[in-house]
Amino acid sequence: MLTEYVSQAMAQAVYDKLEDGTFTGRIPSCKGVVAFGSTLRACEDELRSTLEDWILVGLKLGHSLPVIAGVDLNREPTREPMDSM
Incomplete structure (x- = not known):
């Protein structure tokens, strides 16, 4: 799930070439990335x-992350009882 999220977010990346020949990139739906x-x-x-890093910090701090291409990292994990294993 996390790999798919990263792949889909990277597919939305926007890159620009700067005047000095270097590049900048951003992901519009992920503010600050x-x-x-x-x-x-x-x-x-x-x-x-x-x-x-942005995803990991967001998850740790409980921030709401954008849903990207139907991948929602905001859902609470489901836990199985130990006796079902």
């Missing part, structure tokens, strides 16, 4: 890392 890199690939890698 922004990255910079000397190449487009470096920017994409940094953006993925920033997104993953």
Whole structure:
């Protein structure tokens, strides 16, 4: 589920080439997820890392995360009773 969320969010990424030849990337639906890199690939890698950290912090702090492509990380986990194992 988490892998799908990251993949779908990265598919929404928007990149721009800056005047100095470096790149910036952002994911509009994930406020604050922004990255910079000397190449487009470096920017994409940094953006993925920033997104993953943003998700983990959001989950830990109980923030409401955007639903992306039908993937909702806000649902409470279901727990099975121990005797059913």
